[in-house]
Amino acid sequence: MSLKISSTKFLAYFAVVVGLVAGIAGYVRAGALFIAVGALSVSISHHSSRRFERYLPILLAIALFVLALALPRGR
Numbered sequence: 001m002s003l004k005i006s007s008t009k010f011l012a013y014f015a016v017v018v019g020l021v022a023g024i025a026g027y028v029r030a031g032a033l034f035i036a037v038g039a040l041s042v043s044i045s046h047h048s049s050r051r052f053e054r055y056l057p058i059l060l061a062i063a064l065f066v067l068a069l070a071l072p073r074g075r
Contacts, residue, residue, distance in 0.1 A: 012041035032068030036061045 015038030023031030043057035 008041065008045050012038045012045060014038075015041065029068050029071045032064055032071070036065035036068060039064065 015034050019031040019034030019036075019038060021031075022028075022034060025031075040058060040061035043054065043061060046054070
């Protein structure tokens with residue numbers, strides 16, 4: 001069970017790093033989508049008992065995802 005949780009966190013952080021690299025390379029829309037998915041995965045994988053600390057990052061990740069979809073195509 002512990003191995004599955006750590007691999008999920010690894011994939012989430014990997015998605016965030018891929019998003020940062022894609023954003024730096026000029027693919028801002030894809031980078032924002034990767035960062036949103038990674039941030040959503042990280043916030044879901046943390047089992048916090050407090051509502052505010054759990055749902056605020058989820059709402060921010062969803063807002064970033066919607067913003068990334070609303071961005072115009074750059075190239």
